[in-house]
Structure formats: C-alpha cells, structure tokens
Amino acid sequence: MTAEIETALTINNLSLWYGDKQALDAVSLQIPKNRITALIGPSGCGKSTLLRSLNRMNDVIDNCRVAGEVMLDRRNILERGGDLSALRRRVGMVFQRPNPFPKSIYENVVYGLRLQGVRDRRILNEAVERALRAAALWPEVKDSLRQNALTLSSGQQQRLVIARAIAIEPEVLLLDEPTSALDPISTLVIEELMTTLKQHFTLILVTHNMQQAARVSDYTAFMHQGKVLEFADTDTLFTTPGQRRTEDYITGRFG
Numbered sequence: 001m002t003a004e005i006e007t008a009l010t011i012n013n014l015s016l017w018y019g020d021k022q023a024l025d026a027v028s029l030q031i032p033k034n035r036i037t038a039l040i041g042p043s044g045c046g047k048s049t050l051l052r053s054l055n056r057m058n059d060v061i062d063n064c065r066v067a068g069e070v071m072l073d074r075r076n077i078l079e080r081g082g083d084l085s086a087l088r089r090r091v092g093m094v095f096q097r098p099n100p101f102p103k104s105i106y107e108n109v110v111y112g113l114r115l116q117g118v119r120d121r122r123i124l125n126e127a128v129e130r131a132l133r134a135a136a137l138w139p140e141v142k143d144s145l146r147q148n149a150l151t152l153s154s155g156q157q158q159r160l161v162i163a164r165a166i167a168i169e170p171e172v173l174l175l176d177e178p179t180s181a182l183d184p185i186s187t188l189v190i191e192e193l194m195t196t197l198k199q200h201f202t203l204i205l206v207t208h209n210m211q212q213a214a215r216v217s218d219y220t221a222f223m224h225q226g227k228v229l230e231f232a233d234t235d236t237l238f239t240t241p242g243q244r245r246t247e248d249y250i251t252g253r254f255g
C-alpha cells in the first residue's frame, strides 16, 4: 500500500470461534481510509464474520469468542467494557436485505440522531436532506418524506437504509452483500453510490459478485477457511493474483 494512504482500521491477529468451530484464523489487515475494500472468498470462508467483528455484531451470539485486536484510533474496539453504541456510531452497517423501519422516510433517516437526543427541527431537516442527497435518493423522495418507507421499491429502500446509516456520520460503513437482493439496475445505482460515498467514508464490502468487487473496490482481500490468503489493490489481485487459490477462485474454478 502506498505511504500516503491513511489507515482507518487495523486488524491484528484476529481469531474467532463459534463454540469449537474456528471461523477466523489470525486475520491481520489494514483497511485504507476513504477507500472501498472488498472481502471475497467462497461460501463459509468467514467474510461476514470478519465484517461483523468490526462493529461487534457477533457479541450477541452465544459461545462466540474472539482473540486479537481491531484498532480504531489506537483503541482496541474488542476490549471488554467498550461503549458499543459509541462504536456503532462510528462503524455503521448495511445488510443484504433492506431493513427500513415501518416509519416514514423522514423518521428512518433521523432515527440515529433522535437516539443521540437531537431535537432541533432545523438540524434534523438539514440532516435528512444531506443524507438523502448523499444516498442518491433525494430527488425521488423529497416530496414524500412523510410516506411510509415500506412503500418504496427495494432499491430505494436500500438507499434509504444507507441514508439512515450515514446520517449520523460514521467513519466506516460495513456493507454485507448490499445488492444481492436487488435487480441489476438498482445494483448499478448502489455501486455508483458506493464510489461517491468513499469521499467521506471508509467502505468495507462483502460480495459474492466478482465483477462487483472488480468494478467498485480499490482493495480486495481474498479469504479462505477463516484466513486472509491475499490482500492487494483490486487491479493487482484480479489481474496478477499472487496465490494459486485466489486465481482459481476469481476465474471460477472453485467456490
């Protein structure tokens, strides 16, 4: 990685077990700031587990044990006793299926701000417009902010969920297969959106779609059986992979 690129998150020797099953095995990665990093690899290799570790979503799973460090600004976010809501304000997450709340478009976007105690109507209005513009949804919904979010199409719902995540201005946005439930046109809209969002946020994207990883990401980590086998800038990883397994996977020979 070139020297001028800052690091948003540093993962040191991260291992994770679900009961006796080891799902992550000594993962170390430096996630570049204001870039898109894709996590790819065959089903069950640990992509979602790694992503979910970065805002401690695995905490709720019984029998889940972690070792290692995830450093965000020189603090290990895995330390016990850390403030989880503060962490999730800094590291937001978007899931495979759009999951807006059954509330108005407006209330979805201001949800996190209201939790933080923001009441000033002007601040909330500005945040709604800013987040919806950033999520490329404003022109479509600006006249129907009081409409129930569940009346939107799935592609619009996913952009709304992204607006909800970015309204509280996290530093890192985790995206777990954010387009796998969408049609090709909505997928392209979200892919374009990701490339504009990286100006303000660090994005980490789990995807099964090799073309998507190649199209949108700046860096790619190839995972296999809980390990990161290869991490490189996306062009290098896709054109001249350093490992035989990476090559076999990206050319469709396994996985």
Ligand SMILES: Nc1ncnc2c1ncn2[C@@H]1O[C@H](COP(=O)(O)OP(=O)(O)OP(=O)(O)O)[C@@H](O)[C@H]1O
Binding pocket: 018, 021, 023, 041, 042, 043, 044, 045, 046, 047, 048, 049, 050, 061
């Ligand atoms: N809650 C859980 N309890 C027990 N085992 C789990 C749990 N979640 C995941 N696993 C196991 O951990 C391993 C890694 O799973 P993970 O979902 O992280 O992989 P993945 O690469 O994201 O897979 P996919 O591409 O299929 O979504 C798999 O063997 C999976 O079965």
